[in-house]
Amino acid sequence: MLESKLAAPELAAVEVHGMTRAAFIMRSALAAGSVYGLHTVGPFVSQALAQDSAGDIEILNFALTLEFLESDFYRSASGLSGEAAALATRFGDEEAEHVDALTAAIRGLGGKPVGKPQTSFPGGGQGAFLKLAQTLEDTGVSAYNGAAPKIVSKEVLAAAGSIVQIEARHAATIRLLNGEDPAPVAFDRTLTEEQVLRAAGPFIEA
Amino acid sequence: MSSHALEKESPDEPAAINRLAADPASRRRFLKMLGGGAAATASFGLLLSACGSDEGDSDGGDGGVEISEGPDPAAPSAPPPEPAADVDIVNYALTLEYVEADFYAAVIERGPFSGKQLDLLKVIGDHELQHVEALFNTVGALGGTPAARPRTRFKLGSASAVAGLAATVENLGASAYLGQAGNIQSKEVLAAALAIHTVEARHAAALNRLTGRPPTPQGAFAKPATMAQVLPQVMPFIVS
Numbered sequence: 001m002l003e004s005k006l007a008a009p010e011l012a013a014v015e016v017h018g019m020t021r022a023a024f025i026m027r028s029a030l031a032a033g034s035v036y037g038l039h040t041v042g043p044f045v046s047q048a049l050a051q052d053s054a055g056d057i058e059i060l061n062f063a064l065t066l067e068f069l070e071s072d073f074y075r076s077a078s079g080l081s082g083e084a085a086a087l088a089t090r091f092g093d094e095e096a097e098h099v100d101a102l103t104a105a106i107r108g109l110g111g112k113p114v115g116k117p118q119t120s121f122p123g124g125g126q127g128a129f130l131k132l133a134q135t136l137e138d139t140g141v142s143a144y145n146g147a148a149p150k151i152v153s154k155e156v157l158a159a160a161g162s163i164v165q166i167e168a169r170h171a172a173t174i175r176l177l178n179g180e181d182p183a184p185v186a187f188d189r190t191l192t193e194e195q196v197l198r199a200a201g202p203f204i205e206a
Numbered sequence: 207m208s209s210h211a212l213e214k215e216s217p218d219e220p221a222a223i224n225r226l227a228a229d230p231a232s233r234r235r236f237l238k239m240l241g242g243g244a245a246a247t248a249s250f251g252l253l254l255s256a257c258g259s260d261e262g263d264s265d266g267g268d269g270g271v272e273i274s275e276g277p278d279p280a281a282p283s284a285p286p287p288e289p290a291a292d293v294d295i296v297n298y299a300l301t302l303e304y305v306e307a308d309f310y311a312a313v314i315e316r317g318p319f320s321g322k323q324l325d326l327l328k329v330i331g332d333h334e335l336q337h338v339e340a341l342f343n344t345v346g347a348l349g350g351t352p353a354a355r356p357r358t359r360f361k362l363g364s365a366s367a368v369a370g371l372a373a374t375v376e377n378l379g380a381s382a383y384l385g386q387a388g389n390i391q392s393k394e395v396l397a398a399a400l401a402i403h404t405v406e407a408r409h410a411a412a413l414n415r416l417t418g419r420p421p422t423p424q425g426a427f428a429k430p431a432t433m434a435q436v437l438p439q440v441m442p443f444i445v446s
Binding site (some may be wrong): 159 | 317333384400405409426
């Protein structure tokens with residue numbers, strides 16, 4: 001099957017519905033990550049976003065879409081036990097706080113927050129849940145790190161930095177639960193511009 | 207499989223640093239912003255909800271900070287017209303990474319760890335060495351002189367004390383990087399710093415778990431730390 005050739009097949013099973021540009025970028029970022037690997041998500045997002053003060057609102061709306069997705073994901077958890085259950089509750093609450101803060105920030109800049117997209121996630125027990133949690137959190141880190149250098153406002157950058165550090169902490173903790181290295185590489189973003197274009201090109205609107 | 211092919215082509219350090227080395231224009235960009243970092247620091251701790259309160263001041267241009275375009279001809283010992291801010295920040299990060307790398311080298315050599323815990327500390331120590339190398343090269347690419355490697359000293363006690371110290375150091379490191387993000391002028395340096403920032407955060411979370419601390423001790427929003435907050439906590443480890 002084609003699925004077996006995907007770098008992160010679990011990401012391909014996540015659905016994000018909605019007609020906003022942020023939802024489109026989110027879908028495309030997930031597609032890029034599933035096909036080429038999570039390290040392509042940040043560069044992809046960086047390519048897709050504009051750099052100006054209107055761009056800051058666009059970036060925040062993209063981040064909001066991502067946080068909606070993560071928040072929904074943790075809320076969808078069922079049948080977890082032990083540390084996994086406790087962490088899903090804690091991390092879900094933190095993602096919800098990110099949703100609230102990003103919504104307020106977009107309004108503060110005079111922008112209109114995107115609506116909550118409809119999402120759906122594959123089922124399949126605690127193991128599958130933790131695997132997808134790891135993928136989504138690593139995707140989140142890559143997405144924020146990819147978008148952040150495009151941010152114009154110091155305040156928005158500070159906020160994004162404050163949030164991405166939490167995403168990284170989530171990712172590391174879940175990775176440990178999955179028996180993996182908390183930090184798989186020494187730098188969370190490592191592609192050249194050329195590699196970015198090659199990897200993300202098919203998903204970027206002309 | 208396709209991701210594997212991509213990874214093989216990836217350099218061990220952020221491509222941003224390589225680009226910087228080949229791009230004199232990005233180095234020149236620092237010149238005009240010399241001294242402009244202080245205004246950003248003051249507002250750096252603000253969270254998102256405050257974003258609308260000081261519109262028009264977001265580029266730090268009118269915060270009362272004097273931005274000089276070059277050395278004052280009247281001043282006999284004017285600083286040389288070379289980029290200060292980013293070089294200083296990268297040298298600060300380099301110094302922190304030197305201390306971290308030395309710490310893990312000491313822990314691995316004579317610390318009370320074995321098995322999986324030792325493996326984790328080795329992985330983290332190796333990352334810090336890679337950060338040292340990348341930051342050292344970045345200072346050079348920016349036309350600066352890399353900070354000298356400090357001589358360090360660590361008292362290593364029980365396993366729980368050492369792990370606790372490691373967790374403290376990593377949480378401090380993460381907040382130190384976060385504290386500088388808004389001061390960095392070059393997009394390339396910022397991208398590299400962010401790539402390291404989230405790895406320090408991953409280390410911090412892993413060591414927090416090892417020591418029974420919460421993964422996110424500050425809640426949903428990480429707090430930045432200034433140089434003035436970070437350096438006093440690092441100085442006890444530096445002999446000279």
